[in-house]
Structures are given as structure tokens and as C-alpha cells.
Amino acid sequence: MSDDPRRVALTLLRRIEDEGAFANLVVPSTLDRSDLSRSDRAMVTDLVYGTTRLRRACDALVDRHISSSPDAATRRILRLGAYQWGWGGVPAHAAVHETVSLAPRRVRGFVNAVLRRTVEGPPPSELKWPSLASQLSVPDWIYDLYVDEVGAEAAVASLARMNVPPAPVVRDDGYVQDRASTWVAAAVGAQPGELILDLCAAPGGKATALAASGATVVAADLRTQRAGLIAENAHRLGYSSDQLSVIAADGTLPPFAESQFDAVLLDAPCSGLGALRRRPDSRWRVEPRDVDVLSSLQQALIESATMLVKPGGRFVYSVCTINASESIDHGISSGWEVDDVPPEGQWQRFGHGWRVLPHDADTDGMVLMRYRRVA
Numbered sequence: 001m002s003d004d005p006r007r008v009a010l011t012l013l014r015r016i017e018d019e020g021a022f023a024n025l026v027v028p029s030t031l032d033r034s035d036l037s038r039s040d041r042a043m044v045t046d047l048v049y050g051t052t053r054l055r056r057a058c059d060a061l062v063d064r065h066i067s068s069s070p071d072a073a074t075r076r077i078l079r080l081g082a083y084q085w086g087w088g089g090v091p092a093h094a095a096v097h098e099t100v101s102l103a104p105r106r107v108r109g110f111v112n113a114v115l116r117r118t119v120e121g122p123p124p125s126e127l128k129w130p131s132l133a134s135q136l137s138v139p140d141w142i143y144d145l146y147v148d149e150v151g152a153e154a155a156v157a158s159l160a161r162m163n164v165p166p167a168p169v170v171r172d173d174g175y176v177q178d179r180a181s182t183w184v185a186a187a188v189g190a191q192p193g194e195l196i197l198d199l200c201a202a203p204g205g206k207a208t209a210l211a212a213s214g215a216t217v218v219a220a221d222l223r224t225q226r227a228g229l230i231a232e233n234a235h236r237l238g239y240s241s242d243q244l245s246v247i248a249a250d251g252t253l254p255p256f257a258e259s260q261f262d263a264v265l266l267d268a269p270c271s272g273l274g275a276l277r278r279r280p281d282s283r284w285r286v287e288p289r290d291v292d293v294l295s296s297l298q299q300a301l302i303e304s305a306t307m308l309v310k311p312g313g314r315f316v317y318s319v320c321t322i323n324a325s326e327s328i329d330h331g332i333s334s335g336w337e338v339d340d341v342p343p344e345g346q347w348q349r350f351g352h353g354w355r356v357l358p359h360d361a362d363t364d365g366m367v368l369m370r371y372r373r374v375a
Contacts, residue, residue, distance in 0.1 A: 003035065003036065003040075005036060005040040005041075005043040005044045005047070006043075006047065006080065006098055006099065006102060007102055008030070008034065008036070008044050009043075009044045009047035009048050009051070009080065010076065010077065010080055010102055012026055012027060012030060012044070012048045013048060013051060013052065013076050013079075013080065014073070014076060016048070016052060016281050017072070017076065018072070020285075022279075022281060023048060023049060023052055023279070023280050023281050024278065024279055027044070027045055027048050027049070031044060031045070046088060046165070047080065047083065047084070047088065049165065049280050050083050050087055050088060050165075051079050051080050051083040052280040052281050052284075053137060053162075053163055053276070053277065053280040053283075054083055054086075054087060054137045054163060055079060055137060055284060056133075056134055056137040056138065056139075057086070057087075057124065057134060057135060057136075057137040058078070058079040058082040058083050058086070058137075059075070059079065060127075060129060060130055060134045060135075061082045061086055061118055061124065061127065062078045062079075062081075062082050062114055062115070062118050064117075064118075064121065065113075065114050065117040065118060065121075066114060070107070070110070073104075074103070074107045074110070074111065077099060077102055077103050077107075077111055078099075078111060078114055078115065080099055080102070081095050081096060081099030081100075081111070081115045081118075082115070082118060084098075084099065085115075085118065085119050085123075086123060086124045087124065092119035095115070095119065096112065096115045096116055096119060099111065099115060100112045100115065132156065136156065136159040136160060136163065137163060137283075138159055138276070138283050139283065139284070141288050142159075142273060142276075142283060142286075143155065143159065145273070145323060146158060146159060146273075146322070149322055149323050149324065150322065150357060154357060154359070157357075157358075157359040158322070158357045158358045158359050158365060159276075159358075160359070161277075161358040161359040161362065162275075162276040162277040162358050162365075163277065164277065165277065166178065166277055166278055166362075167362065169182070171209070173208070173212065173237050174237070175205060175208060175209075175233070175237060177205040177209075178275075178278070178363055178364045179345070179361065179362075179363045180320075180345065180356050180361070180363035180364045180365075180366045181205055181206060181320075181364070181366075182209060183343060183344050183345030183347070183356075183368070184206060184265075184267065184316070184318045184366065184368055185205075185206040185209035185210055185265075186209075186343070186344045186345070187316055187318075187343040187344065187368055187370055188210060188263050188265050188314065188316050189263070189314065190210045190213035190214075190215040190217075190263065191213060191214070191215060191262075192213065192214030192215060193214070193215070193216075194215040194216070194262040194263065195215070195216050195218070195260070195261050195262050196210050196215045196216070196217050196218070196261060196262060196263045196264070196265070197217075197218045197219075197220065197254075197256065197260075197261045197263075197264045197265070197305075197308060198210060198217060198218070198219045198220070198264075198265045198267070199220055199251045199254065199264060199265065199266045199267075199301065199304075199305050200220070200221060200222070200251055200266060200267055200268060200269060200301070201219035201220060201221050201230050201246075201267070202221040202223075202226035202227065202229050202230050203226070203229040203230060203233060204219060204229060204230035204231075204232075204233035204234060204246075205233070206265060206267060207219035207230060207234070207244060208233055208234055208237050208239060208244065210265070211234070211239050211243050211244040215262075216242070216243065216244075217243065217244045217245070218244075218245050218246075218247070218256075218261075219234070219244060219245070219246045219247075220246075220247050220248070220249040220251065220254065221248060221249075222248065222249070222250055222251065223248065224248045226248075227246050227247065227248040230246045231246045234246065251266070251301045251304060251305065252297075252300045252301055252304050253304070254304050254305070254308060256308050257308075258307050258308060259307075259308070259309065259310050259311065260308055260310070261308050261309055261310060261313060262309075262310055262313045262314070263309070263313055263314040263315070263316065264305045264306070264308050264309050264313075264314075264315050264316070265316045265318075266301055266302065266305045266315070266316070266317050266318070267318045267319070267320075268294075268297075268298045268301055268302075268317065268318070268319050268326075269294060269297060269298070269301075270294055270298065270319035270320060270321045270326050271286050271290060271291050271294055271321045271323075271326060272286065272320055272321060273286070273321040273322060273323065273365070274319075274320045274321045274322045274357075274358060274364050274365025274366055274367075275320040275321075275364040275365070277358075278364065291323070291325060291326065292325075294326060295325050295326055295329070295330075298319070298326060298330060299330050299331070302317060302330055302331075302332060303333070305317075306332060306333060306336070306371075306373075309373050310373065311373050311374070311375065312372070312373060312374075313372070313373050314339070314370065314371065314372055314373075315332075315336070315370070315371045315372075315373065316368070316369070316370050316371075317330075317353075317368070317369045317370075317371075318366060318367065318368045318369070319366065319367050320364045320365065320366050321365065321366075321367065322355060322357060322365040322366075322367065324350075324351065326367075327350070327351075327353060327355075327367035327369065328350060328351030328352060328353050328367065328369065332371060334375075335373060335374055335375035336371040336372065336373055336374065337371065337372050337374050338352045338369075338370070338371055339370035339371060339372055342354075343368060343370065345361070346360055346361040346363075347368065348360070350367060352369065353367055353368055353369035353370075354367070354368045354369070355367045355368075
């Protein structure tokens, strides 16, 4: 593997853009196999995540100096150079020179000319942007969805916050987890001796947090590989299979008896529109129709999950997005009451649930809903 962090970053960007690799998986796995220094690994991570998050903004920065759009490989190199100068803190000369050296000879002159004109122009903070969506580096539909859901001011604040790398939050047991996710686990109210199901549990952050309470936890996920991630995390944190058991199972057809669990947590598959900074490629991968498909899946999971809760037990639903169609618009069968006690954390009331926006507490944007079975 190349020992040039910029070249490693460019290779990873190609895998993400052309091969559909997920940044949060391919970056750490590649760096684990590399001989790069700690500082070079940090540089690769910043270049890949930053260039991916700000893809549209990078394009806007260089497109003022391009008369006809280049091929995808050349476009990728231009984005990498634009990110380094515009947001990565790299001096103009180094951003241009080091990036040009990555270009094939046939386009090196073009890349050099475009990047030199770019760094001679106004920086991002002074640029007249084509649109707010372009400046915030999201597709128009995501910007419009945020405005519709939370209003223009909060939309801009939320989307801008998701362009800033998240500060790591380390639990007492060493697990790194977004703070809002720790609040979701706390909202289950797990107690010693209880039997609790985490129905869509990978990679296992919430399941291990539940096990820390002394409850017996069953963690399920659809795919065997993802279930394996839960098992690895449980083992690393010292949980036995008696404390936290893991199975691969379809949450819409769960292999459990009805009314078996004291509590069920459903952190449902969702569009991830509240977690765009941790999943930088999601903003370019998710499409409007995906929200409708996921909404249908979420409703099916809710119907399956609620059947597994004992009378008097709890059902907790969460998603790392902020839109009503994937959260409070969902129905729940009769025989349930809403838990109105404010949960731990900086949540704001949202319909019959609770919501935190990314800029509220520097967390993922999430929605949480809690119910108690009364019949």
C-alpha cells in the first residue's frame, strides 16, 4: 500500500464513489492494514470523510473555473484538492502541488490550472454560493426535507453541524458511541433481572449498554455478519453469552414467543438523515424513495416488536433521522400508552415522541418514542 496519505485517500474515495463502499467501514479496515503513522492515518480519515461530506461544496468551488465537466476520476482529484485548501487547513501551494502530483499525466495540466485558479479566488467563507444546499453540501431534497421538518433556521444549523467531524464520546466501559445513542439506551430503563430484546442491534452499542444494567439481553440483527459485530463487541467488553446472547434473525418475523420480554428496543433501519457526519456517503447514497420504503419496513418491525412485550412492559422505538414519516407518523396497536416522562438527555417534545437535532447538543439527530403495554 502507498505510504502517501493523499494517494491512499484518493483510492478510498474511488472505492466509495465507484464501488459503493461505505466510508465508515472501508476507512478503518484499510488503515488497520497500513503502515501509516498516526498523523498520516488521521490525515487520510479527514481527507476521505471531509471530501465525501463536502462533495457538492467542493464541486461548486472548482466549477467556476471549468467550462466542461471532467471525467469522474479527474473530478475526484479536483475535489480532494479543493477540500484541502477550502476546509482542511492545507496551505494553497501544498494543496495544489500535492494534489496535482496524484493526477495522470494527460490531465495534470488541467488539474493544475483549475486548482490554481481556485486557490486564487475567494475562500468558502467569502464565496457567493449557487444555493444554500450547495454551501451545506447536501442534495436539494435533503435540504428541503429539513426545512419542511424543522424550519429554515434550524435546518441550516443542523446541516452545518453535520459538516463538522463528531467529537468522540467514550463510555465508562471504553465503547465509543454518539451521546444521543446512549440516551436511547438509557430510555429503555433496563433493570437487573429483566429480559430485554434489542431487535436491530448491530453493531451492539445499545445492546452492551443495556447489558451493563444487569439485565439479560438478547441482541438480534438480520445479517449474520452484522450479528457477528455485536458478538465481537460484547466479547471485547467482557459480556458472557448468559448476559448478552446474539442471534441473526429477521425482525419482521422474530423467532420469539409473544409477550416474552420485559422491554423491547427497536432502533430501526432508517434513512440516517440525522447522522450524515458519521456516515458521510449517506447524503449521496440515500434517495427520496428510500424514505418511503424504509417507512413501510419500520411499520412492519413495530408490529412485530410490540407483540413480544409482556403486559406492563416497555417498547422503545428510535431512529437516527428527524422526519415525521419515519417516526411519529407510525401507528401502534391498541393496548399501549405513551410514556410522557422526559427521557434523559436534551430532547425536545416531538408529537408523541421526542427529538434532538444535531445542533441542539452536538449529537446525531434522532427521534425517540416510548410506550408501555397496558393490555
